[in-house]
Amino acid sequence: xxxxxxxxxLRYSRHILLDQIGIExxxxxxxxxxxxxxxxxxxxxAAMYLASAGVGRLTLVDNDTVDLTNLQRQIAHxxxxxxTPKAESARLTLLGINPEIAVTALLERADxxxxxxxxxxADVVLDCSDNFATRHAVNRACVAHKVPxxxxxxxxxxxQVSVFDPRSGAAPCYSCxxxxxxxxxxxxxxxxxxxxxxxxxxxAMQAAEALKLLMGVGASLAGRLLLLDGLHMEWNSxxxxxxxxxxxxxxxx
Numbered sequence: 001x002x003x004x005x006x007x008x009x010l011r012y013s014r015h016i017l018l019d020q021i022g023i024e025x026x027x028x029x030x031x032x033x034x035x036x037x038x039x040x041x042x043x044x045x046a047a048m049y050l051a052s053a054g055v056g057r058l059t060l061v062d063n064d065t066v067d068l069t070n071l072q073r074q075i076a077h078x079x080x081x082x083x084t085p086k087a088e089s090a091r092l093t094l095l096g097i098n099p100e101i102a103v104t105a106l107l108e109r110a111d112x113x114x115x116x117x118x119x120x121x122a123d124v125v126l127d128c129s130d131n132f133a134t135r136h137a138v139n140r141a142c143v144a145h146k147v148p149x150x151x152x153x154x155x156x157x158x159x160q161v162s163v164f165d166p167r168s169g170a171a172p173c174y175s176c177x178x179x180x181x182x183x184x185x186x187x188x189x190x191x192x193x194x195x196x197x198x199x200x201x202x203x204a205m206q207a208a209e210a211l212k213l214l215m216g217v218g219a220s221l222a223g224r225l226l227l228l229d230g231l232h233m234e235w236n237s238x239x240x241x242x243x244x245x246x247x248x249x250x251x252x253x
Contacts, residue, residue, distance in 0.1 A: 002027065008100070012054050025215040026054060032214045033057045035122035037110070037138055039090040040064070041199035042152050042206065043128035044076035049207035050126075051094040055214065057102045058094060059118065062087040063109040073196035109134075115141040124210045127151045128203065132178065139174035142166060143249045148220075149174065150209045152202040157195045159202040159228040162240065163209050163221040166249060171222045172242040173249040180248065198230045 004012070004023065008030070015021045015029075034055050036047045039062040050058055064086050066077045076090040087105035094103045110118060119125055119141035127138045127149060135151065142149040148165040151174055165171045205226070212218045227236045244250050 004030070008054070011098075011100075015053065020217045021215060025217060028215050029054045029211065030056045033059070033121060033123045034210060034214070035059045035061070035118055035125045036128055037061050037126065037134065038128035038130065039074075039076060039086040040070065040128065040130065041073045041154065041194065041196075042203040043126070044074045044090065044093075045200045045203035046126050046128055046152070046206045046210070047090055047094055048076060048097060049204055050210065051098045051101055051103070053207070053211055054098065055101065055211075057104075059104045059106065059122070060087045060090050060094075061106045061108065061110050061118065062090075063107060073194060073199050075200065110137075112137055112140070116144065119147050120145045122147055124213050125149050126206050126210055127174075128206065135174060135178075136180040139164065139180075140248055143173050148213050148222075150206045150213070150221075152206045154194055154198045154202050155192055157198065157229065157231040159198045159230060160225060161202050161205045161209070161221065161228075162225045163213070165213070165220060165222040168222060170242060172240050173246060175248040176243040176246045177225065177240050179243075179246070195230050198228065201228065201230075 012026045015026050016023055032055050034050050036043050039060050066081045066084050066086055066089050068082055076093040081089040085107045087107050091103045091105040115137055125142055125147055127135055129135055143166045146166045150163050152161045164173045209221055213220055223240055225238045225240050
């Protein structure tokens with residue numbers, strides 16, 4: 001796509017007014033392909049902002065269905081869609097926001113082979129999943145295909161977000177921070193609880209980082225981990241270094 005019609009110029013006018021974006025940046029979004037893993041608490045706001053911003057092709061991957069307990073925080077879904085696959089429910093919401101984009105809903109839990117194909121066809125990946133096994137599988141695929149990964153997580157009143165960009169040889173991958181050969185216990189919202197607005201905050205930040213990466217503007221969170229204490233509303237930034245011995249992105253000896 002090398003030009004926009006009058007409707008698009010109006011729809012995206014507030015982006016176009018920004019010097020850092022302009023028409024050129026918006027055209028990049030319209031031509032972009034984003035892969036969102038998970039259509040729940042984080043995936044809902046992340047995908048909704050990607051859709052409203054005009055990312056041309058969105059692929060949503062989720063094998064779960066909408067449950068009444070989800071509605072406290074998973075804002076892409078409605079009471080009337082309880083029992084509907086989350087990916088399909090989110091697809092309907094995104095097209096309601098922006099019917100000009102293409103949204104593909106995949107009602108599955110992607111394995112390594114499937115992720116390799118999906119990540120290889122994407123310009124950016126947003127990991128909005130809720131378990132370490134999926135996060136590591138997504139990270140491996142992103143490193144293999146050199147596709148930037150925007151990762152987020154929320155539990156209780158705590159949130160975190162970072163970018164792992166394998167296009168840069170100096171940037172760490174997710175496994176540098178959370179080694180895949182170490183055991184981390186997954187904490188489920190069903191047993192630990194989650195403060196609803198925090199998934200909106202972190203999911204929106206994931207969308208912001210993804211949009212910046214797609215347009216090539218600003219500085220990403222690559223090499224930094226942002227931690228949010230939502231109970232006291234305090235942010236902390238931690239520098240994350242690449243691990244040369246990382247079995248995923250390190251240099252083999």
